Amino acid sequence: MDTNQYLEMFLDESREHLQTCNEYLLELEKNPEDLTIVNEIFRSAHTLKGMSATMGYEDIANLTHIMENVLDAIRNEDLQVTAEMLDVVFESVSYLDEMVQDIEAGGTGEKDVTAIVAQLNKIEKGEPLDAEGGDEVAATVVEEEASLAYDDFEMTVISQSFDQGFNVYEITVRLREDCILKAARVFMVFEILENAGDVIKSVPSVDKLEEEAFEREFAVVLITKEEEEVLQTKISKVSEVDYVEVTAVSEENLKADKRKQEEEIVQTVKKQEVAQKDSKKEKPNRPAQNQAANRTIRVNIERLDILMNLFEELMIDRGRLQSISTELHNPDLTETVERITRVSGDLQNIILNMRMIPVETVFNRFPTMVRQLVREMDKKVNLEIIGAETELDRTVIDEIGDPLVHLIRNALDHGIEMPEERLAKGKPEVGTVKLSAYHSGNHVFIELEDDGAGVNRERVLSKAIENGLVEEEEADSLTNRQVAELILASGFSTAETVSDVSGRGVGLDVVRTTIESLGGHISIDSTEGEGSLFQVQLPLTLSIISVMLVELAKEVYAIPLSSIIETAIVHSSDILNAHSQRVIDFRGNIIPLLDLKEIFELEDGEAHSDDEYHSIVIVRKGDKLAGLVVDSFIGQQEIVLKGLGDYLTNVFAISGATILGDGQVALIVDCNSLIK
Template sequence: MEMSQYLEVFLDESREHLQRCNEALLALEKEPNNLEIVNEMFRSAHTLKGMSATMGYEDIANVTHQMENVLDLIRNEKLQVQPALLDVVFASLDDLEAMVESIASGGDGKRNVTETLRLLKLWEQGNGTLTQKEVAATKTKDQPSTRTHGKPFDEFEQTVLLQSMEQGFSVFNITVTLTEDCLLKAARVFMVFEVLEKLGDVLKSTPTVEELEDEKFDQSFIVTLVTNKELDEVKAHVLKVSEVLEVAVDELSTDKIKQDIAATQEQTVGTEDATLVKEGDSQAAPTETKAVQSKTIRVNIERLDVLMNLFEELVIDRGRLEQIAKDVNRQELTETVERMSRISGDLQSIILTMRMVPVETVFNRFPRMVRQLSRDLGKQIELRIEGADTELDRTVIDEIGDPLVHLIRNAIDHGIETPEKRTKAGKKAEGSLVLKAFHSGNHVFIEIRDNGGGINRDKVLQKAIQNGVVDQTAAHSLSDNEVYQLIFASGFSTADQISDISGRGVGLDVVKKTIESLGGSVTVSSTPGEGSVFSIQLPLTLSIIAVMLVVSGNETYAIPLSSIIETAILKEEEIMYAHNQRVIDFRGKVVPLVFLEEVFQVPKGEKQTKDGYHSVILVRKGEKVAGLVVDSFIGQQEVVLKTLGNYLTNVFAISGATILGDGEVALIVDCNALL
């Protein structure tokens, strides 16, 4: 059997089941008596065990099997949930995640899980677990009625049984118990049925055939067989099926069937009475809604990337056609191009939506991380996640995980105080950490908010001066927000000692670089004694962006609309000088001017505005505002962002390029770098 074609599905589903187990385990820690959570974990572990065994990944199958045993004890109330036990199960999930990622990166999924298996086994054996045969025997003793009958026979089945007995056939209730380590239970059930159908007619099974196929049973099931074979012969044939631990065969008599008929009649009368009561009950349960069939398919992300690239070419050609239609000025052509533009706009929305992924996929990893860090640091922290269904482009999602890890670790280590300090300051011993995502315009904002001690302004400033990030003279003129921005400097850390969590000064530096490489920005605000808020602003998508096209000298440049506040025409006399820098007074605020033709050293072209006037675009990065001086504005347009390739890396203040409708290449200005 060729397994490679199923590998991608296996990896996707394995990650989903492991994530579900992680979330369930965190919930179980808060509600240790909620057996529904345990059942959910058990189902996920069981499915993962079956999948991994089928694919041939024995280490994963072994760990999940042992996890199942422990979870089974919990759900049967033979084992109590306690922190030490949860730690062992968490460690098991870590091993499983590592093995799944090993397979994803081309490995064999093998790992030394001896210690994990030993710890799980200790919890299992230390709480009086019986051997396989004892378990089977116990089930036989505890459930005599189920063993003999299973579910009562209905009227049709009773008639068939009585007629068969009158004609000299035997009727057997066969209880088959599979081994505890049986991996493909549904396959074993099928083999048992195949054997029995050669010996006679299978009348019914408990659980039903559908439930058996879906593996919705523990280790035992009952089959009712009508046959002319002897009891011992039937038993011997079933025992030949591999992974069958025990077979018990009970012969049914005519008297037993008649007892069943009487019991069924009594049950029917009781049910009718109950129905009458229900009809009179004004608070009857609502009718079950029909299950909605899933209408989703898995698509390889590479195919979506190809589709996006093709559409980007279409956008470039659309711009070209719009330019031609404007030049030709024919009504039929203009109308056709306008219609094509509308349709391609709708198509663009659909394709961009297809690439959108909820930030939940990134947020899901943090509850577990917060739990572990708070335990390591001896802190009590409650993590609250809001807006997890907010969607971002997949390329942004892939990059945003690491910056968020650094910010959360920073909030836990530097922000939230120990329970003793919090109590002394009159706060609750348990700190609060809020991770929030929300849409605003063409951007997504992610906030990390804590109610800790806030940022110590003096300590940050002292460290910045010590590290040479800012000089002594300039330090005292900095505002609070400017001081807080210093924590993003390379090599900066206020930790007194280097630990596994902080102190090396690389975390927040990485955060800033990564966010800005995605076309976003990160800001921080803090109130001493009350906490801090780190806010990340990200573009919805990175490939197709809205820009303002401008002319500077003989060149056309594109400035992203996300950076622009507004445009203006200035008189020459409105330009002033401050510290040898040309500035303007923009609504009571001094704003520096940046002349694009000077920055990019482009040849001077024909001025599009009258002498004595300047075209200015006011752009913002966080708190900073600047005016970009250009020769003229062309207008707004949606363009495809193309990278400059490997030969033109680290070009100052240029984030990429685009092809315009007339075939000209326009460079896209990186306003963050200019500011």
């Protein structure tokens, strides 16, 4: 079957199901008694198994299958949820995740799962993961023997054999613990048995025995004319066989068995009834959910991108119509253009909203990640997530994941202290890391707050001086916030020992660079001994932005409103000179003035020197401000952001271009590169 066309769908759905598994597993960890959660996990695992088997990803199917067995056992209350068990299940899910990612990257999705499958097998049989705890093993053995029950067909065969004078034996064989080629030994045993008579049943089944999907022991039922002792010696001669037990089956105990079995069946039926009752209780909620699900559709993201592009073109033409109508002064035209403007405004909102995805899609992988990291580091941390439903443009979402991972790792590694240390400081043993997201104006804020050690001023300063980021003299004059922000500077890592969690050479400056390239901003607030707060500010969308259009010697430039603090007109006498730099006093702050015409290689208009008033746009990058000198302000406008293409890359202080209402291209000023 050609499965390629379904691949995308398979990947999408697999990711969703794995995510569900992860979420519910975390839930289950908190409420180990709640079997409805297990049901949910089971359902996801089951679907995943079906899908992967159809797509021909055997390893995924195998692993989910055995995982399903464990979950089933939990569901039927044969197994108790334990921390070790969850660890293994978590690990299996992350294995599955890796395999799905491999497939996504064009791989085969194959992975050696035997180790984890063996562990799951052990769990399923109720055996402890370590070698200890012998009595539980014994319990399993008993159970297994009991499970050598016969169905009606086998019963008939056996009773016929008795009639014809055959002996029926139950033979239990145990292999040595260090046995390597289990399948080979099984084969040898079977060969002996089959020479002697007919094997009518084996536990586990022959298939499983061949796949070595059993621990050390297996049992078979043999119909033969040979004697017990002969069989016993013959099988014992196979090497690496630890123990052989041959018991004759008599008609009486066969009947006793049957009765017992019937009782068991009655019990299972009862259990099932109970389970059904349980599920009936849940039912009333379902139909409503289904209806809600039917009202959403899946749309390929590429189509949305195309829609966005088309809309951008419409926006440009709208701008053009607007400028034509202002020239023509035709009331009908003006009215129509106004209508178009309103409608397209609404359309813009809808299209932008369609591209919005809840940050949940990024956040939801963090609980598992934190859980794992915390275990590795022997720390105790509680991750709180607030505002996961906050929506962000897809383009931003795609980029924000890695920086956040970095920040979280940083908080866990450098922020939260070891439990003993926390207790000694009088803090609660379990640290708290709070990840929250919320909207504010045209921005989305993502905050990461921890109640850990905070930024150690002394250590950061000495490191910064050592790396030449700060002069020794100015160190004392820096505020705590300024010191804290040093850790975002490039070439910085304060961890005393390099761990593999964070501090692998790439510092938090990578985080800052990524966020700034998204038009965002990161700040840090920290109190030593009490914790740190990282705040990431991001634009809602990257494709349509608000700008202030300014004129420079007849050329039009756009300055993003997100960088503008305010505009001002200052008198020549207010401009001061500090060294060779012109500065102004802006509300008590001395800020440098940058002449955009100089930067953009424009001839200084003759008006410049004798003009007494200067138009200035005050922009910021983080805490730093600067005033950009322009000829005049044109006004504020929503524009569609366009790139300059691959031919012109890295143009200084220009982040892109846009098309104005008159069809001309205007360049967008990149304030971040103007302020050092």
